[in-house]
Structures are given as C-alpha cells and as structure tokens.
Amino acid sequence: MLVKSLFQRPHSLPYNYLARAQWSTRCLATICNTSESLSPVALAYKESPKPSPQNDSKSQPIVILHGLFGSKQNWGALSKAMASRLNTRVFAVDLRNHGESGHSQDHDYPNMANDVACFLKEQNLEKPIVIGHSMGGKVAMYLALNRTPMDRVVVVDMAPVKVRLSSEFAGYVTVMKEIQQAHVKKQSEADNIMKKSVPDLSVRQFLLTNLKKDAKEGYDFRIPIDILGRKLENLGQFDFAAGEDKYEGKILIIKGNKSGYVRDKDTELIKTFFPQVRIEGLDAGHWVHAEKSEEFLKLVTEFATEK
Numbered sequence: 001m002l003v004k005s006l007f008q009r010p011h012s013l014p015y016n017y018l019a020r021a022q023w024s025t026r027c028l029a030t031i032c033n034t035s036e037s038l039s040p041v042a043l044a045y046k047e048s049p050k051p052s053p054q055n056d057s058k059s060q061p062i063v064i065l066h067g068l069f070g071s072k073q074n075w076g077a078l079s080k081a082m083a084s085r086l087n088t089r090v091f092a093v094d095l096r097n098h099g100e101s102g103h104s105q106d107h108d109y110p111n112m113a114n115d116v117a118c119f120l121k122e123q124n125l126e127k128p129i130v131i132g133h134s135m136g137g138k139v140a141m142y143l144a145l146n147r148t149p150m151d152r153v154v155v156v157d158m159a160p161v162k163v164r165l166s167s168e169f170a171g172y173v174t175v176m177k178e179i180q181q182a183h184v185k186k187q188s189e190a191d192n193i194m195k196k197s198v199p200d201l202s203v204r205q206f207l208l209t210n211l212k213k214d215a216k217e218g219y220d221f222r223i224p225i226d227i228l229g230r231k232l233e234n235l236g237q238f239d240f241a242a243g244e245d246k247y248e249g250k251i252l253i254i255k256g257n258k259s260g261y262v263r264d265k266d267t268e269l270i271k272t273f274f275p276q277v278r279i280e281g282l283d284a285g286h287w288v289h290a291e292k293s294e295e296f297l298k299l300v301t302e303f304a305t306e307k
Helices: 003-007 072-086 109-122 135-145 167-182 187-194 201-210 225-230 232-236 264-273 293-304
Strands: 045-048 062-065 090-093 129-133 152-156 211-213 219-221 250-256 277-282
Touching (some): 045 072, 062 072, 072 090, 072 201, 109 135, 135 152, 152 293, 167 225, 167 232, 187 201, 225 232, 277 293
Parallel strands (some): 062 090
Antiparallel strands (some): 045 090, 211 219
C-alpha cells in the first residue's frame, strides 16, 4: 500500500467530552488528573465500531495514538481493518495540538498521557490495547510506566530513550510557517512552497493533511505551529529511570529496519523497562504501518489475540 493511501481524509466530527467528564483532583498516576502541572485537553476521535455486535470480540478495544504532525485520519484504513479482523471497537485519537483536538501551550508527554488517561476513563475503556506511533508510542510507554490499566501495548518505531529530534522536524515547522504567511488559495500552492525543502512527496502529503480551508476561502494550518515549534525539544525526552520504572505487561515494539529510531544497542535498555517486550522489525522506514500495512496488521492482530 502506498503511504499516501493512508493519509486520505475520513469523515469525522470533533467530540468534546470535557464538559461531561468528572475530573479527579487526586495525584494518582493511574487515573485522569487535574493539577497545576496537568491540565486535560479535550481529545477528538474517530471510532470504527465492532462489525458484528452479536459475536464475541477477539481482543480488547484498541486505542490508536498518532505521531508528531499526524492525526486520527492517517489511521482510517488501518482502524477499519483492525476492527474487522478482531471484531472489536477501534478508537483513533487526535492528541493535543493535533487534528481536531484542543490546543494548549503545554505540549509534553506527562500532559499527553494524562489526556489519554482521561479519554479512557470517559469512554469506560478499562483495559484497552493501546497502539502508539513515534510521539504516540512514547505516550503509550508513559501510560504503561505510570500503571494505567491496559491489556497490552504496541509501540511503533520508538524506543524509551532520550533523543535529540532530527533537524528535519524544525524544518517542517519553518516551511509550514512560510505557507501560513503566504495565505495560499490552493493546496497546490502550498505543495509548491513545501517541495523546495521537503522533496519526498509522501512526507509532503502527510504534512499537508493539516492544511484546511479557512473562512476567507484560503487555507490555513489547523495545528498550532508556533506551539509545536517551541516544544519540539520536549518530544525527545523520556523521564523514567531504567531499573526503577517497569511495566510487566505484554508489549510489542514494531520497528522500521530502515529507520534508526529503535537500535539494536537499545534492546537491553528496553528490556529493563519492559521485561516482556517482543521486538519485531519490518523492511520499512519510520512510517512502518503505512509502508508495510499488511505485515503490520498481521503482527498486531496476532499479538492482540495472544493468550
């Protein structure tokens, strides 16, 4: 499957659940928290329902967390495929400052993980399977190490390490700001600006899924580019201590063998955090699920049904 086929726009509506949620004020890592340092943001989502309600599910419900500059729409085809193969509900979520979810000046893993914990609580998802790619993979690991109740975890091309983000990401922010300042009237105009610094068509198509029509018949980015640009450094962080913090549940890491985000030398460190980890590699780059979608689905469905 081509990368671009997974970046098409599904029909979805934002769902603001904050007004009905009853936030806890206790500082417990396993539940949704409200405090001076953690302020939950409403998360939009797209649900792929259980195809055969009359039949038993083959797995727990699945919650999918996208990567930086991504959104729930990138996972539309895969969400439906997982729901069909496992006869279970699948929720593709927009993380804060992404997609149709709320914006906040705070963009770090503790806040993103807390948002998701609040979402799980509101949706009564007591022990879901959580799948996270890249930034979303670190959010999933934060949830696991904070002992959020989950059935099992799938992390896509991300390791529990502190890293310095590639300069490419700052470059993406710069070119998106340039497009925003140009007040483009057509998506093709945006692509022409972006191709000067982003030659890969599939990456441009991915980034430009964030470009939406504005009230003036032009196009604007729906994500807060300035906030994300300022907070890029936060996304390389990993605040847990090897040997002290541990998740004893099942976890599958699916890495892209051409990516470099999960290195062979990180294996022992990964096992100190996740003793039951299983690591699988696919012949792909960082967007493993898009480049090798069928192989990815096979790994996920087998893992989801393991006893």
